Amino acid sequence: MSEIEHNAAAEAGKKTGPRPGRLKKTVVMVGMMGAGKTAVGRALAARLRAPFLDSDHEIEAAANMTIPEIFARDGEAFFRKKESQVIARLLAEARGVLSTGGGAFLSEANRxxxxxxxxxxxLNADLDVLWNRVRHRDHxxxxxxxxxxxxLKELYEARVPLYARADLVVRSDAQTPVEGVVDRVLAALATRPDVLEMEE
Known part of the structure; x- marks a missing residue:
C-alpha cells in the first residue's frame, strides 16, 4: 500500500468513530470472486486504521501486467506460484487486512x-449473489x-468445502451493506483475542 492509500484508510477510519481494536495478526479475506473481499477488506482496514493490501493488485504491480494477461501468457500454474510468493511477503511485512484472489485459499500450503x-x-456468499455481482464483468x-x-457454479461447489476450513466465517449477502458486513467481521474477530486486542 502506498503512503497515500494508507493515509486515506486512516482518514476513513477516523470517520467511523473509535477504533474497535488493535490488530495483532493480519486478517486475510478469502472466498469466491464477487464475495466482497476487496470492498469489505478495505472498509475493515479503514475501521481498524490498519493498512489494506490486495494480493491480486500486488501481483499485477510486480509483473506490470493484468491478471488476465498473466493467465494468457504464463498460465494458471505460474500465477498460483507467484500468488503464494506475494501472500507470504505481505504476511511478513505488516499487520493489516489482506484481500486474496478466489483461488488463493485452495492451496494447502497457503492455508x-x-x-x-x-x-x-x-466471506460466505450464496451462488446467486456471486453471479449477480460478477455477471456484468468480463475481466x-x-x-x-x-x-x-x-x-461459476462448478467453481463454487468445488471450493466451498475448502473455504469452510477458514478460521472464521462471515455471511455476505445482497441485503447487507458493506459496513454491515464489516460489523459482522469485527464481531467474529472479537472472539479471537490472539488476533484483535480490543480497545479499552
Whole structure:
C-alpha cells in the first residue's frame, strides 16, 4: 500500500468513530470472486486504521501486467506460484487486512501459511449473489467460457468445502451493506483475542 492509500484508510477510519481494536495478526479475506473481499477488506482496514493490501493488485504491480494477461501468457500454474510468493511477503511485512484472489485459499500450503501468520475470514456468499455481482464483468479469466454461470457454479461447489476450513466465517449477502458486513467481521474477530486486542 502506498503512503497515500494508507493515509486515506486512516482518514476513513477516523470517520467511523473509535477504533474497535488493535490488530495483532493480519486478517486475510478469502472466498469466491464477487464475495466482497476487496470492498469489505478495505472498509475493515479503514475501521481498524490498519493498512489494506490486495494480493491480486500486488501481483499485477510486480509483473506490470493484468491478471488476465498473466493467465494468457504464463498460465494458471505460474500465477498460483507467484500468488503464494506475494501472500507470504505481505504476511511478513505488516499487520493489516489482506484481500486474496478466489483461488488463493485452495492451496494447502497457503492455508497453512495464513493460519500460522494471520487469521482467515471466509466471506460466505450464496451462488446467486456471486453471479449477480460478477455477471456484468468480463475481466475474470476463469469465467471466459461458453457458459460462465455453469463455470461459476462448478467453481463454487468445488471450493466451498475448502473455504469452510477458514478460521472464521462471515455471511455476505445482497441485503447487507458493506459496513454491515464489516460489523459482522469485527464481531467474529472479537472472539479471537490472539488476533484483535480490543480497545479499552
Amino acid at each position: 497453512d501459511m495464513i493460519s500460522d501468520r494471520g487469521v482467515s475470514v471466509w 475474470r479469466p476463469l469465467l471466459k467460457t461458453a457458459d460462465p454461470y455453469e463455470t
